[in-house]
Amino acid sequence: MNAAVEALRVSRAWTVLAAVEDPEIPALSIVDLGLIRSVELNSGDTLEVQLSPTYVGCPATDVIRRSVEEALRSAGIGRFAVASVLSPAWTSDWITAEGRRKLAAYGIVPPERTSSMRDVLRKPVACPRCHSSDTECVSEFGSTPCKALHRCRGCLEPFEYFKCI
Amino acid sequence: MSAMPFGRVEPAALFRYVLRLGDLSLVLGQRLGEWVGHSPALEEDLGLANIALDLIGQARLFLSYAGEVEAKGRGEDDLAFLRDQGEYLNATLAEQPNGDFGQTIVRQVLIDAFQLELYERMQTSTDERLAAIAAKSLKEVRYHLRYSSGWLVRLGDGTEESHVRAQTALDKLWPYTVELFAEDELDRAMAEGGIAPRLSEVQAAWSERIDAILAEATLKRPKDRPHSWHGKRGLHSEHLGYLLAEMQHLQRAHPGARW
Numbered sequence: 542m543n544a545a546v547e548a549l550r551v552s553r554a555w556t557v558l559a560a561v562e563d564p565e566i567p568a569l570s571i572v573d574l575g576l577i578r579s580v581e582l583n584s585g586d587t588l589e590v591q592l593s594p595t596y597v598g599c600p601a602t603d604v605i606r607r608s609v610e611e612a613l614r615s616a617g618i619g620r621f622a623v624a625s626v627l628s629p630a631w632t633s634d635w636i637t638a639e640g641r642r643k644l645a646a647y648g649i650v651p652p653e654r655t656s657s658m659r660d661v662l663r664k665p666v667a668c669p670r671c672h673s674s675d676t677e678c679v680s681e682f683g684s685t686p687c688k689a690l691h692r693c694r695g696c697l698e699p700f701e702y703f704k705c706i
Numbered sequence: 707m708s709a710m711p712f713g714r715v716e717p718a719a720l721f722r723y724v725l726r727l728g729d730l731s732l733v734l735g736q737r738l739g740e741w742v743g744h745s746p747a748l749e750e751d752l753g754l755a756n757i758a759l760d761l762i763g764q765a766r767l768f769l770s771y772a773g774e775v776e777a778k779g780r781g782e783d784d785l786a787f788l789r790d791q792g793e794y795l796n797a798t799l800a801e802q803p804n805g806d807f808g809q810t811i812v813r814q815v816l817i818d819a820f821q822l823e824l825y826e827r828m829q830t831s832t833d834e835r836l837a838a839i840a841a842k843s844l845k846e847v848r849y850h851l852r853y854s855s856g857w858l859v860r861l862g863d864g865t866e867e868s869h870v871r872a873q874t875a876l877d878k879l880w881p882y883t884v885e886l887f888a889e890d891e892l893d894r895a896m897a898e899g900g901i902a903p904r905l906s907e908v909q910a911a912w913s914e915r916i917d918a919i920l921a922e923a924t925l926k927r928p929k930d931r932p933h934s935w936h937g938k939r940g941l942h943s944e945h946l947g948y949l950l951a952e953m954q955h956l957q958r959a960h961p962g963a964r965w
Contacts, residue, residue, distance in 0.1 A: 596759075596846060597760060597763030597764050597843060597846065598735075598759035598762050598764070598766075599759070600759070627838040627839065628834070628838035630842040630845060631842075632845075679749055680749035680750075680753050681753060681849055681852060681853040682749075682752050682753040682756035682757070682849075682853070683752065684752070686756050686759060686846075690749065704849065706845045
């Protein structure tokens, strides 16, 4: 098999993966969330997909893995193997620029960068609707492990913040 | 001497050590799960359930690894659901009953701060698998402590009643913290093999962190007393048996049942 055909198969796999929705935030794909570490063809002609779990106890992890396998199978991508990789640990910094844009459009405030984590734990999160920074954290844990629940004191609306991790 | 597959420690010792880590997370996670549907407010229901999920996720990683180290074909589920109380190696603090919300929060702060300081130092373990699990879990534990310490400050520095309840819970649970840092031959072997940090180091950092939280919460740090609990060696308080009976019931009654 020549290099061009191999590259084509890998890039097709990426296209397939980019269409796999996150089960909790369907506005985003798993590629937007930075969950795919790598896609490579090994010497045995098997496509190896490395997947990072977001939170160790996130119930969506198994669902995501199954969706990835189903998508690759129905795309007829050939032999593949999906592996879960712990290290390096997934960080919200891996959410792509496109992913951040989609989060914001969906009404979820995108995470701060982890490099500013120390400030983040103190700094108020700006309201996605009225942009007021007069907001409060209602709960560190929202409807999913990855989000915190906030409330805007300006427009009084509740909103979700995708935690920086 | 043949080369040991896990660096400078015996597989049997590493197996027991990894069980200590996994069982601490599993038992605490199971305890927090008891709050689901009973918390003081919906936000707390979500918060405690989410922390429980993270802890059970950690336990799955540790117990899967323990099963591989043991190499007798036992997986995470076998270790979680088919071991008896005497084979559970969590520190006794984790299995203490939820009590009121204040007691749950005190127990959580004490263990969150312990896991935070332990995992922080375990990221550089010579055991790559433990280093990876520690690095991954550490990110989540920071949020756990942020949640639990935030609540402890609100309760301690809250009303007269919430203050008394928080202080009572602290006095009650404090003696169990001694076991977390009581270094035995297994802890020593792990530290010497570069697998885990020295517990004295973890204790110093933990102590400083706890002092700062207690000061903000206007709570008084109880005096250390010699402890008589040895959950880390499988000798538990009367509470663990009941917890396991509930947690393991389904697998014991219907062995091998799956969703």
